[in-house]
Amino acid sequence: MNLNSPLFDRIRTQRQPREEKRESGIKCDAPGCSAEGAYRAPMGRLREGQYFCFCLDHVREYNATYNYFNGMKDADVARYMKDATVGHRPTWAMGTRRGQAGFREDGGPTDDPLGMYRARHHRRAPEKKQPRYSPVTMRAFEALGLDETAGPEAIRTRYKELVKRHHPDANGGDRSREEKLREIIHAYKTLRAARLV
Ligand SMILES: [Zn+2]
Incomplete structure (x- = not known):
């Protein structure tokens, strides 16, 4: 297939709306991709009800x-997809904000606050791994040289040890360690406020 053929853009422009998510034999719309286009994605503004068909990677x-393409001409979208295919892969890290309008790879809307689509299709959205605690709490663990799996006993032990080590009394009255000591005390208080100690 000649990827640079203007025919490609013309085919795309004249594409008829598709109703079915899966149609056997449909090829992925990304230029140069010969995988099955089993996943559909809305063409966007001014093309409501019309869909591209993509393979999993390209959907x-x-x-x-998705938002990036709003208001773009089809030819520009095609050119972008081609560049993405050939060059700057993977590109799907860009613009992934929570709550962004669009469709998941299983064809369901990302904007599904009641979980109706999910319930109907019995498919779980991929879960993102969330940090266990807030950034402030994580920094407090870090300040004590611990990770977030440290229990209350480990935190108390480390805290006592660090206070002893950085206390001016233990350093011949060296007050240059006071800043570090303050940081340690603050971190401990943060963990205590979070009921982790
Ligand atoms: Zn593809």
């Missing part, structure tokens, strides 16, 4: 950049 890429 992910498309979804990640």
